Amino acid sequence: MTARTDTQSAGWRDWLTTDTPQSRAQARLGRAWAGWTAFRRNRLAIAGLLIVLALVVVAALAPVLAPYHPYAQDLNGRLLPPGAAHWLGTDAFGRDILSRLIHGARLTLMIVALVAATAPLAGLAIGTAAGYFGGWVDTVLMRITDIALAFPKLILALAFVAALGPGIENAVIAIAITSWPPYARIARAETLTVRRADFISAARLQGASSLRIILGHVMPLCVASLIVRTTLDMAGVILTAAGLGFLGLGAQPPLPEWGAMIANGRQYVLEQWWVAAMPGLAIFIVSLGFNLLGDGLRDVLDPKGD
Amino acid sequence: MMIDIRDLRVRFGQGADAVTAVDGVTLSVREGESFGLVGESGSGKSTVLRAVSGLNDEWTGRIAVAGTEQGPKRPKGFYKLCQMVFQDPYGSLHPRHTVDRILAEPIAIHGLGDADARIVRVLRDVGLGPAFRFRYPHQLSGGQRQRVAIARALVLEPRVLLLDEPTSALDVSVQAEILNLLRRLRAEHGLTLVLVTHNLAVVANLCDRLAVMNRGRLVEEMTVEELRQGAAREPYTLQLLRASRGYDRATAESFRDYA
Amino acid sequence: MTDDAPLLEVANLRVAFPTRTGMAEAVRGVSFTLGREKLGIVGESGSGKSMTGRSILRLVPPPGRVAADRLAFRGEDLLAASPRRMRDIRGRRIAMVMQDPKYSLNPVMTVGRQIAEAYRVHSHAGAAEAKRRALEMLAAVRIRDPERVYERYPHEVSGGMGQRIMIAMMLIPDPDLLIADEPTSALDVTVQMQVLAILDDLCSQRGMGMIFVSHDLNLVASFCDRILIMYAGRVVESCRASELHAATHPYTRGLLASLPRIDEPPGDLPVLSRDPAWLEG
Numbered sequence: 001m002t003a004r005t006d007t008q009s010a011g012w013r014d015w016l017t018t019d020t021p022q023s024r025a026q027a028r029l030g031r032a033w034a035g036w037t038a039f040r041r042n043r044l045a046i047a048g049l050l051i052v053l054a055l056v057v058v059a060a061l062a063p064v065l066a067p068y069h070p071y072a073q074d075l076n077g078r079l080l081p082p083g084a085a086h087w088l089g090t091d092a093f094g095r096d097i098l099s100r101l102i103h104g105a106r107l108t109l110m111i112v113a114l115v116a117a118t119a120p121l122a123g124l125a126i127g128t129a130a131g132y133f134g135g136w137v138d139t140v141l142m143r144i145t146d147i148a149l150a151f152p153k154l155i156l157a158l159a160f161v162a163a164l165g166p167g168i169e170n171a172v173i174a175i176a177i178t179s180w181p182p183y184a185r186i187a188r189a190e191t192l193t194v195r196r197a198d199f200i201s202a203a204r205l206q207g208a209s210s211l212r213i214i215l216g217h218v219m220p221l222c223v224a225s226l227i228v229r230t231t232l233d234m235a236g237v238i239l240t241a242a243g244l245g246f247l248g249l250g251a252q253p254p255l256p257e258w259g260a261m262i263a264n265g266r267q268y269v270l271e272q273w274w275v276a277a278m279p280g281l282a283i284f285i286v287s288l289g290f291n292l293l294g295d296g297l298r299d300v301l302d303p304k305g306d
Numbered sequence: 307m308m309i310d311i312r313d314l315r316v317r318f319g320q321g322a323d324a325v326t327a328v329d330g331v332t333l334s335v336r337e338g339e340s341f342g343l344v345g346e347s348g349s350g351k352s353t354v355l356r357a358v359s360g361l362n363d364e365w366t367g368r369i370a371v372a373g374t375e376q377g378p379k380r381p382k383g384f385y386k387l388c389q390m391v392f393q394d395p396y397g398s399l400h401p402r403h404t405v406d407r408i409l410a411e412p413i414a415i416h417g418l419g420d421a422d423a424r425i426v427r428v429l430r431d432v433g434l435g436p437a438f439r440f441r442y443p444h445q446l447s448g449g450q451r452q453r454v455a456i457a458r459a460l461v462l463e464p465r466v467l468l469l470d471e472p473t474s475a476l477d478v479s480v481q482a483e484i485l486n487l488l489r490r491l492r493a494e495h496g497l498t499l500v501l502v503t504h505n506l507a508v509v510a511n512l513c514d515r516l517a518v519m520n521r522g523r524l525v526e527e528m529t530v531e532e533l534r535q536g537a538a539r540e541p542y543t544l545q546l547l548r549a550s551r552g553y554d555r556a557t558a559e560s561f562r563d564y565a
Numbered sequence: 566m567t568d569d570a571p572l573l574e575v576a577n578l579r580v581a582f583p584t585r586t587g588m589a590e591a592v593r594g595v596s597f598t599l600g601r602e603k604l605g606i607v608g609e610s611g612s613g614k615s616m617t618g619r620s621i622l623r624l625v626p627p628p629g630r631v632a633a634d635r636l637a638f639r640g641e642d643l644l645a646a647s648p649r650r651m652r653d654i655r656g657r658r659i660a661m662v663m664q665d666p667k668y669s670l671n672p673v674m675t676v677g678r679q680i681a682e683a684y685r686v687h688s689h690a691g692a693a694e695a696k697r698r699a700l701e702m703l704a705a706v707r708i709r710d711p712e713r714v715y716e717r718y719p720h721e722v723s724g725g726m727g728q729r730i731m732i733a734m735m736l737i738p739d740p741d742l743l744i745a746d747e748p749t750s751a752l753d754v755t756v757q758m759q760v761l762a763i764l765d766d767l768c769s770q771r772g773m774g775m776i777f778v779s780h781d782l783n784l785v786a787s788f789c790d791r792i793l794i795m796y797a798g799r800v801v802e803s804c805r806a807s808e809l810h811a812a813t814h815p816y817t818r819g820l821l822a823s824l825p826r827i828d829e830p831p832g833d834l835p836v837l838s839r840d841p842a843w844l845e846g
Contacts, residue, residue: 021440027404031442198398201361202458206412207385216411220402346753347724448610477609477780482823482834489833504753511825511834534828549754550827552787558762561755 038300045296051289059105066099070256079272089274091264097278100256104279107257108286111172111241112234118176120230123183128214128222130184131191142188149181154240161249168241168257171250175240179233186229190222224301231294235287242283258283307370308466308498309335309358314367316353327353328365329522337465340492340499342509342516342530344546350522351502355468358500359390371466386416389459393471395451399443405429405454406439412462424461431494432457433487449480453487460491467492469501473508485511506550510534518543520564572742572774573599573621576635580616580798583628591616591629593798599742603768603775605789605806607782609820613798618744618778622655638742657687660735664747666727670719670734677703677715680734687738702733706763725756729763736767743768746778761788782809782820794820797844816843 017034021027039045058065067087074094082089088097130141160174161167194200195218203213242259244250251257253264258279265276316328328350335341345351356362358369363378370376371388392398399408409428413421426436432453443451452472459467469488473481489512492499501513509516510530518525518540526540538544542564548557580592592613597604608614620631623643636643638659646654655661663669671679680702681695690698696715703711706729719727728748735743745764749757765788768775779785785792786809794802794817802814812818819837 019441019445020437024404024406024440027406027440027442198392198394199400202390202392202398202455203400203411205359205361205385205390206458206462207382207415208411212415217400217403220400346755478782478820479609479823479837482825483836485825486833486836489831505825507825507827510827510829511831513831530831534830545755547827549758552783553758553761553765554787555762555765558758561759 035300039296042296042299044292045299048289048292048294048296051285052293055105055109055286055289058102059109062102062106066096066102068096068099070095070100070103071254072096072099079268079275081272082274088278089272091261091275092268097261097274100261101258101279101282104256104258104261104282107168107251107255108238108241111168111175112237112290114172115176115179115237116230116234119180120183120226122176123180123185124187124219124222124226126180127184127187127189128191128218131188132195132210132214132218134195138188141184145181145184148178149185151178153178154243157240157244158247158249161244166249166252168251168255171241171244174244175237179237182233183226183229186225187222190225191218194218194221228294228298228301231290231297234290234294238283238287238290307334308337308339308372309341309500310368310370311354311358312368314354314357314365314369316350316357316362316365318364326522328357330367331519331522331524333517333524333527335498335500337498338496339515340501340513342513343500343502343519344504344506344509344516345519346504346546348521349519351519352470354519355390355470355500355502359388359468360384361390382416385412385464386462387464388466388468389462389464390468390470391452391455391459391472394475395448395455396443396475398455399451401443404440404442405434405446408454408458409461412458416462418462428457428461431460431491433483447480448476449483452476452480452484456484456487456491460495463495465496466498466500469499469503471503472501474503474505481508488512506533506546518546525564570640571598571600572639573776574635574637575599575617575621576633578617578620578633578636579631580613580620580625581630581632583630590798592620595793595795595798595800597793597800597803599774599776601772601774602791603765603777603789605785605792606776606778606795607780607785607792608795609780611797612795614778614780614795615746617795618661618746618776621744621776622659622661623651624655624661656683656735656740657738658740659742659744660738660740661744661746662728662731662735662748664750666719666724666731669731670727672719675716675718676722676730676734677717680715680730680737683734684737698737699733702737703730705736705767706730706733707759708733725752725760728752728760732760732763732767736773739771740773742774742776744776744778747780748777749784750779750781757784782824799844801843814843815840 015026016030018030021030072095074090077090077094078092080086080090086096086098088101091097126141126145130138156178157174160177161170164170164173200213200217203217241250242262245257245259246263248263251260253260261279262276269276311334312332314328314331315326318325318327331354343351343354353362357365358371360380365378368375371384376384406425409425410421413424418424425439429436429439434450434453434457438446438450446454472488473484476484485508488499491497499512501509503509510533513530515527515529516533517527520542525542526538528538532538536547538547545561549561575598576596578592578595579590581588581590595617606614606617616625619625621636621643623631625631631644633644638654670676677696677699680699684690684695684698700711700715703714708714708726708729714722714726722730749760752760764775767773777785777789786806789806792804792806792809793800794814796816802812802817804812810821812821819835822835823837825834
């Protein structure tokens with residue numbers, strides 16, 4: 001039985017690592033497998049991946065995992081230290097900190113996902129267009145980028161939130177609007193290195209349109225460094241969101257957003273340290289996870305390492 | 307005439323820094339002919355080829371391909387008529403595209419349909435089996451990559467193939483294979499070839515006629531038969547011929563610059 | 566040390582690189598001795614010819630490993646030499662010229678200063694003396710206006726000029742052995758011949774030995790005294806350059822046959838079919 005599963009898994013491995021794939025899917029999976037094999041060798045990256053996966057699982061199963069309702073107040077059990085009933089203690093309203101952290105994971109994940117789905121894509125589109133077309137297109141797009149870069153990120157986010165009103169959606173929009181310029185810069189730099197390449201000339205000589213070349217030939221070569229950069233930036237995004245939450249401009253009470261939780265705990269930080277420290281620890285671990293994952297991805301995806 | 311070039315001039319840069327890369331070149335290539343364009347680096351031979359291919363649009367003069375006068379910007383149909391193979395097979399294939407994707411792209415752009423059959427056929431044409439179809443360029447040797455690049459040029463069934471130093475990045479044994487392949491493809495598809503190279507022996511092997519360029523000007527045109535007999539008229543061509551015979555202390559002493 | 570003793574002795578040289586699946590051997594047991602002569606090492610890409618040249622100067626990039634029964638320069642064991650001793654040997658006793666001068670010259674220093682520096686490092690001469698020698702050396706590699714070229718930066722000179730400057734820089738400490746790895750492959754044929762003439766003269770005038778690594782059979786045959794033909798990390802044949810046309814190994818014969826020639830009529834070239842037995846021969 002064991003022998004059979006062994007040969008079966010060896011068969012799969014051969015199928016994935018063959019240098020003569022029989023179909024598009026096999027070629028793609030083989031490439032993904034090669035990436036995974038390289039990624040697997042980096043233990044810290046695996047740790048980062050596990051942290052990020054844990055965040056996803058906790059967010060998905062929050063109602064099941066959380067021992068209490070995140071808003072359930074118990075004024076007799078205010079500011080209880082970590083113990084058997086409340087593993088991470090309770091806050092000023094007697095709410096279970098662990099349950100709030102677990103539900104807060106959903107907010108954190110939402111912020112991360114929304115920012116990751118908007119800012120890098122906008123940056124990619126702007127950067128590749130600027131790099132590929134050059135000339136006045138480049139000048140106009142890059143000056144806009146420079147202007148956006150010149151504003152301090154948090155201050156600009158504050159201004160947006162002040163204009164749009166506090167709230168988590170507006171915080172996300174503010175973060176996304178202020179974080180695309182670096183992606184545009186990276187995408188443009190990558191585009192400049194490939195735009196004179198023979199394979200781009202070859203695509204032009206087949207009659208490919210500029211849009212086709214940018215989407216099909218230039219972007220795939222920029223995506224790797226953008227993914228890496230995005231992953232590394234996620235820690236910063238979480239911290240900015242938490243910062244906005246801390247200032248009362250992000251998530252509004254009673255939402256269990258981690259930054260807002262720290263803000264609430266700050267008046268008790270000397271006597272009841274866990275109220276602020278536990279969400280701080282959560283932010284720290286998740287940020288670390290994204291950073292480790294980003295470092296690992298850089299080793300695998302960076303085309304310069306090939 | 308398949309290709310007719312009259313008084314082609316190409317200048318790069320602006321004002322005082324402008325460099326004349328091609329300075330009034332006139333030449334023509336007959337249908338089905340294999341024509342060699344020979345010169346050293348900076349002679350403008352590749353610039354002529356790029357102007358013909360449509361890659362470079364900053365030229366003056368007249369370029370006609372298959373009887374149609376061409377402007378700086380080419381209509382889509384032009385690329386079905388005229389294709390190009392680049393020097394460096396490591397740079398001319400997209401590193402993240404499989405051979406299949408590379409060959410499917412021109413079919414999709416021109417809406418030709420029947421992609422599967424076309425890809426298999428063109429791969430067989432260049433001597434690569436279907437086993438190579440889903441490989442990435444990094445899984446291929448230099449010679450195999452150049453075959454894929456040739457297949458990509460052939461998939462649109464062009465009548466003219468422009469070759470920019472197609473074998474100079476390859477080992478000599480692989481160069482022989484690619485030269486043989488190009489000769490067979492030319493015969494089978496009735497292709498017109500324009501070969502840009504610095505290697506006179508490669509021209510002698512593959513071409514019928516050649517032109518020698520130096521510093522943007524056409525020095526002389528001759529047949530390959532004349533080349534074989536060393537019957538060049540211009541001193542510059544004679545010097546190139548001497549240099550390509552291998553090292554000789556006395557010969558090296560005699561070399562001079564021709565402006 | 567008498568003058569007819571070999572300059573370089575190499576016995577059973579091996580260069581290996583660790584890979585995921587074990588050690589990949591780039592050079593598998595190469596042996597030769599070199600006197601005051603021009604030795605050509607010819608082979609296709611991956612034949613191990615460049616690694617053979619680099620391993621003599623212990624310039625194989627990590628994690629590559631070099632082993633040999635004997636690797637001796639004028640009787641001195643190079644594999645046992647200290648890093649300090651190796652630095653001394655490199656440059657002063659053994660020099661190396663690579664294919665592309667752009668990567669070997671410092672882009673922010675004028676070429677003249679670089680040559681002068683190369684001289685001062687090895688001779689401890691004064692600045693004025695070093696400049697005088699550098700200008701002499703530039704003239705020796707037939708640069709027409711040494712004074713002007715001295716003040717130029719590497720990006721301001723042509724490929725052929727850059728390679729001459731490299732050669733000047735490498736030869737100014739007056740080494741006993743020059744390892745040239747495809748020194749002229751990036752150059753036009755006529756410039757190539759001129760650079761080779763310079764190397765040829767410097768070899769014969771100074772009694773320098775030279776290892777000339779190249780993929781170009783015809784060039785090596787016409788330039789060198791003796792040739793080693795490498796295939797898959799081994800020397801499959803060694804002969805006098807003038808007798809290359811009489812080579813016996815099927816690989817050498819196949820390579821020669823696959824070269825197009827100006828004086829031959831067009832037609833299919835014989836294609837090399839590789840015999841697995843060559844790997845062990």
